Amino acid sequence: MDKQANSSIWKKLLALVLAFGPGIFAIGYTIGTGSVTSMIVAGSTYGMQLLWVLLLSCIFSGLLMFAYGNYALVTGETALYAFKKHLKWGKLIAILIIVGISFGQWNSLMGILGISANIIYEIFLIYFPALVGYQYEVVLTIAIVIIVVFYRFLLIGKYAFFEKILVVFVSIMGLSFVISLFMVYPLPIEVAKGLVPSIPKVEGGQMMVAAFVGTTMAAATFLSRPLFVKGKGWTIKNLAQQKKDSIIAACLVFLISASVMAVACGALFHQGQPVTKVLDMVNTLEPVAGKFALTLFFFGTLSAGLSSIFPCLLIAPILVADYQSGELDTTSKQFKVITAVACLFALIVPVFGANPIEMQIVSQVFNVFVLPLVILGIILLINSKKLMREYKASIWLNIGLFAAFFFSCVISYNGVVALTDFF
Template identity: 80%
Template sequence: MKKIIGLVLAFGPGIFAIGYTIGTGSVTSMIVAGSTYGMQLLWVLMLSCIFSGILMFTYGNYALITGETALFAFKKHLKWGKMIAILIILGVTFGQWNSLMGILGISANIIFEIILIYFPQLEGVEYEAVLGIAIIIILTMYALLLVGRYTFFEKILVIFVTIMGLSFLVSLFMVYPQPEEVIRGLIPSIPKVKGGKMMVAAFVGTTMAAATFLSRPLFVKGKGWNISNLGQQKKDAIIAACLVFVISASVMAVACGALFLEGEPVTKVLDMANTLEPVAGKFALTLFFFGTLSAGLSSIFPCLLIAPILLSDYQSGTLDTHSRQFKIITAFACLFSLIVPIFGANPIEMQIMSQVFNVFVLPLVILGIILLVNNKKLMRGHKTGLWLNIGLVAALFFSCLISYNGIMALLVYF
């Protein structure tokens, strides 16, 4: 048991990639997609995870070889780099803070739903209970942030991500789709129904999150890695991308197996309880909810960190978690996150919308790193290979396609 715990705790900056990627945004998108379209969008998830792995590896390598972080390097080395960096900071922060509202709303709703399973008499006080739970969660997270050490953040995330992964994988053994559904899902197609295009954009927005790649150099440096850890960094990126795919696909498969075949699409958090319980029983439902809750809590940390991380990256390339700037920005993000619980908005709809907005800065983030890693002077003799360049260009083309798709989806929605 000590060896297993040691192995889990030895996991590197990839744990932050999983924390950013698999939050309630990802889980919500997977549940809604699995319950509404079956496994039809599995191909989008697979491509997003492949490109995410390539980008995590590339950003991590750049940091280890040059000693520079992403936005600092954009500002320093690229023409129009300062403007590009500012646009990325604004775009990513807007997307992540919007996502944070949905995450907190869903997490608070899930805790209430878990309590409600065993204490149904509390049904009449939903708004007050959910708001109270949301305030307690965000105050706890802010208090933990003030500890301000990379290793502490990493260990907290390891706990949440481990619970999340095990919960979803165990749920998958209880409720699963037919194999032919899974095979059909690997054939590219977009659901020809209202909301289909938006769901594709949301999938990419949550799985190929720009925040994951931009923050990686800082987390790699926080881990204490240097140029001698290039192999370890590569392995960490591959493992992170694979785990994101396995866990996300498990969530989609559970929703498909339990809800899609029953014709029960999910539109509210309560729908998950009403439809899963008769199929999977109280234990499986509680287990699935704990997984979703862990996904939410594992995302709140990185979402609160994103704005100070990007600003620190832009200003100096180092993150000071004890600075006044860090404390003020994270406190404002905490207050911002309470908007959905205070107004009692539908957190699932808010969450999917926020994921769509995340795709619009993605082409800039990919183009910037392509230009940097192909600068021979910066890379100090570490040539970027042909296959990696092909992967990066393919990721750029894919992100442009999805951004266009997201714009079309939002025009139809509004």
């Protein structure tokens, strides 16, 4: 009887996790090694000072996921196809968005692959110390193996298959970071102070704020939402479910990201040990957190990286298909060629042996530049009586979206200033 009860509990838990909707892709896009890297660097360098940026970004992300999802369910149209069809200058806006987001996501992909390969190398090093003089060769080999395996997975090309793989990675990642938090945590007063808006008045502070928004309010998350909602088979009858899915995704992004920042703050900030390289995370976390917490944290970071490779490889063909017809054909030659080019692009950081953490943060900043266009486009679409009929945006949704638009403009300006200083 006990065995049956246990089996039933596990089945229910598995069904609950697998029942998660297109929001799982939102988490995959949002929390990758880019996000984890930004959170670790921020937590170890500034403590919890940037928690307010994370909270605002997650609230606005939830609103934008909801708005894009609703538009798709009511009209049956995807985002860029609708921009091209209904907006003045829509064709130009859509092309700018495709170029901007693909560039940002492919840059991200380089860093993600570099960090993931480095983490696996560090794990190998624990068991095979003789590899110590062969870091470049081993990291490059691991990176090639990872990207080839993921490309093979992409060729299977079914929405349900992508969703199941992402569910596994995201679940491992979330659990790893939240459990780590119980072992290493910041003081409650630091968390409270982090909710008061302020920008670190140090070199790189503005870049960090822009990177935070670039990784948490990722334009790719919202634009791909209509295609994933359609891929799930949802219709106008699923409006309530779509709303719930958006809220859960935004809450989970906040919980997981804040956990990462808090672990880095609790373990590294007070030791005065900011993180700049993947190796720093090993050397500084282990004495404070112990081997178990370190292993958990690394497992989480690796899962974050692997859960982001899929969405990053998918983004360019998704946007191109969205622009052309609003339908994604994962068996087409176009899909295979674009994803193959993305795979080769991803190998740039491992091939040249660049610092993947620096690359990640700079690439996250690039993501903020198309954000105002993406928000303005959906504001215009969901306020069209002709398109949305009785489902036109409410006053509260409009207030939230205009606040998100203003926030994104400020952050984009901030990003321009930060990149000018960087280069």
